[in-house]
Amino acid sequence: ETGVTQSPTHLIKTRGQQVTLRCSSQSGHNTVSWYQQALGQGPQFIFQYYREEENGRGNFPPRFSGLQFPNYSSELNVNALELDDSALYLCASSHNGQGANTEAFFGQGTRLTVV
Amino acid sequence: AQSVTQLDSQVPVFEEAPVELRCNYSSSVSVYLFWYVQYPNQGLQLLLKYLSGSTLVKGINGFEAEFNKSQTSFHLRKPSVHISDTAEYFCAVIRSSGGSNYKLTFGKGTLLTVNP
Numbered sequence: 001e002t003g004v005t006q007s008p009t010h011l012i013k014t015r016g017q018q019v020t021l022r023c024s025s026q027s028g029h030n031t032v033s034w035y036q037q038a039l040g041q042g043p044q045f046i047f048q049y050y051r052e053e054e055n056g057r058g059n060f061p062p063r064f065s066g067l068q069f070p071n072y073s074s075e076l077n078v079n080a081l082e083l084d085d086s087a088l089y090l091c092a093s094s095h096n097g098q099g100a101n102t103e104a105f106f107g108q109g110t111r112l113t114v115v
Numbered sequence: 116a117q118s119v120t121q122l123d124s125q126v127p128v129f130e131e132a133p134v135e136l137r138c139n140y141s142s143s144v145s146v147y148l149f150w151y152v153q154y155p156n157q158g159l160q161l162l163l164k165y166l167s168g169s170t171l172v173k174g175i176n177g178f179e180a181e182f183n184k185s186q187t188s189f190h191l192r193k194p195s196v197h198i199s200d201t202a203e204y205f206c207a208v209i210r211s212s213g214g215s216n217y218k219l220t221f222g223k224g225t226l227l228t229v230n231p
Contacts, residue, residue, distance in 0.1 A: 033217070040223070042224050043205070043221050044221075045218035045219065055217055090159065100216040107158050109157075
C-alpha cells in the first residue's frame with residue numbers, strides 16, 4: 001500500500017464526452033504527477049502539480065488539464081474524449097516538487113475505456 | 116531528451132531459475148535510474164533505484180541491478196525466481212538536475228512469466 005488512492009478504478013465513457021479522474025496523495029506529499037499508460041506500453045508523463053501550480057507538462061494536448069487542491073489532492077480532466085484516450089491513468093505522489101523526483105509513489109490507477 | 120529501451124518484451128523462465136531483464140538508456144545529461152514492477156490490474160511499485168555511489172543496487176524481493184555508465188545499461192537480475200514474480204517490469208530514468216527533472220521516462224516494459 002502506497003497511501004495514494006485513485007477513483008474511480010474503472011470508467012467507461014463515450015467518444016466526445018468529458019471525464020474527471022481523482023487522486024489523493026500520500027500524507028505529507030505536496031506533489032502529484034499524472035501518467036497515461038496505453039495497453040502494452042510504458043507510462044507516459046502528462047503533467048505534474050506542485051503546491052497547486054502546474055510544474056511541468058508532457059506532450060499532451062490542452063484538452064488534458066488538471067488541478068491540485070490545498071490538501072494536495074488532484075484531478076485530471078480530459079475533454080472531447082477520443083478512442084485513443086483509452087488507457088490506465090496513474091497518479092504518482094511525492095514530496096519534492098523541486099529537484100529530481102526520485103521518491104514517487106504510484107496509485108493503483110484508473111482504467112478508462114472510451115467507446 | 117532521454118529514452119529507455121527494454122530489449123525483451125517477454126521473458127519466460129522456469130521457477131527457481133535465474134533471470135536478467137535488460138535495460139539500456141540514452142541521455143545527454145546525467146540521470147537517475149529506476150526499476151518498477153506492475154502486477155496485473157495494479158499500479159507501479161518501486162523495486163530499486165540508482166542515484167549515486169555503488170553501481171550494484173539491491174532492491175526488494177531479492178532483485179538487484181547494476182549500473183554500467185560506459186554501456187548505458189541498468190540490467191535487473193534475480194538469482195532464483197518464484198511464481199509470484201510473474202509481472203510486468205519497467206525501467207525508467209529521470210534527469211538528475213536541470214529542466215524536466217520532474218518526469219520519469221519509462222521503457223515499454225518486459226513481461227516476466229515464471230512457469231512451474
